[in-house]
Amino acid sequence: MQVNPYLTFNGNCADALKFYQKVLGAQIEASFPFGEGPPEMKVPAEWKDKIMHAKITIDGEIIMASDAPPGHFQTPQGFSVSLQVEDAADAERRFKALSEGGTVTMPFAKTFFSQGFGMCVDQFGIPWMVNCPAEGM
Secondary structure, eight states: OOOOOEEEESSOHHHHHHHHHHHHOOEEEEEEEGGGSOTTSOOOGGGTTSEEEEEEEETTEEEEEEEOOTTOOOOOOSOOEEEEOSSHHHHHHHHHHHHTTSEEEEEEEEETTEEEEEEEEOTTSOEEEEEEEOTTO
16 A cells, blocks of 8 residues: 555646656656546646646655646645655755745754754645654654
């Protein structure tokens, strides 16, 4: 069994995946637009290129994503995607890249439980936590 985050976007999923590819080294494993669905699936013309389902991997970890169908998007809340990064400098670099154009909710800094930890909401509205665990954690 696997447990994988499934992120939903407000029509900008393809842009988000390209962003994650650039700043996190994500590999886009699969991406299916709504326009490739069966003919009986009613999709507005302007939505045919939006993402119905996508799968990316980041260092072997799977995240799935899609654009919410028209009128069904809700702002993400109640969760964060957590990155555990071994090297503090790399963790800080990834945090800065993810937070660019977004909102920093806790600046990246050393804490009592980590070599570095920060929280942000990226430019696509997805909450992230970036952590470099303390030695032995």
